[in-house]
Amino acid sequence: MRCAVFASGTGSNFKTLLERKSSGELHADFVLMVGNNSKAAAFQHAQDHNIPTLHCAPSHFQSEGEYSEYLLSQLQKYSAEMIVLAGYMKKLPGKIVARYHGRIINIHPSLLPAFGGKGMYGSNVHKAALEYGVKLTGVTVHFVDDEYDHGPIIVQQCLAVQDNDTPETLAQRVLALEHATYWRALEAICCGKLVLEGRRVKDYG
Ligand code: GAR
Secondary structure: OEEEOOOOOOHHHHHHHOOOOOOOOOOOOOOEEEEEEOOOOOHHHHHHHHOOOEEOOOOHOHHHHHHHHHHHHHHHHHOEEEEEEEOOOOOOOOHHHHHHOOOOEEOOOOOOOOOOOOOEEEOOHHHHHHHOOOOOEEEEEOOOOOOOOOOOEEEEEEEEEOOOOOOHHHHHHHHHHHHHHHHHHHHHHHHOEEEEOEEEEEOOO
């Protein structure tokens, strides 16, 4: 499965995917890395693995139409069959979401639909979970549709919130769980095990 990865920041999830690919556990081909922030460490991870990179942000274009046409042309150029969001902080244009329906995945650091939606990313998510007082939080991998953090759920993993947790300690444990979870979800897709029926994702592994 030829995958384009979109990342905005540290790219630790992307790095983990690359490591699982190198160890032979993940059967995905990473054909392109797209980032909106040229300083993102994710670019370095791609370069370390000789993966072509593309620095491309909505602000580089006069309209969303031009932006999506350009992105689509690049995805086609590299024959990307699937898009993997790994800490990508921009909303994908509707045209791309429609073209790649059922072929875009994202990872989110909470148990959706809790603590998702616009503005809910990174430490905002963990602050909100602690303020709410949840006893369980975790990780959600989901298909992407045209609403933030809303598409069909592929897998969720949970962990217990401790009384002395801070947003930072929680973020650390959730991120470790993300690293253990994302590659497995992608591998299930690469092996053709998942079937999407409405909002339900069934695993015929
Ligand atoms: C991860 O925690 C990921 O779940 C989150 O951004 C972080 C990126 O870390 N994504 C979202 O909040 C999406 N709504 P990374 O760059 O080290 O992979």
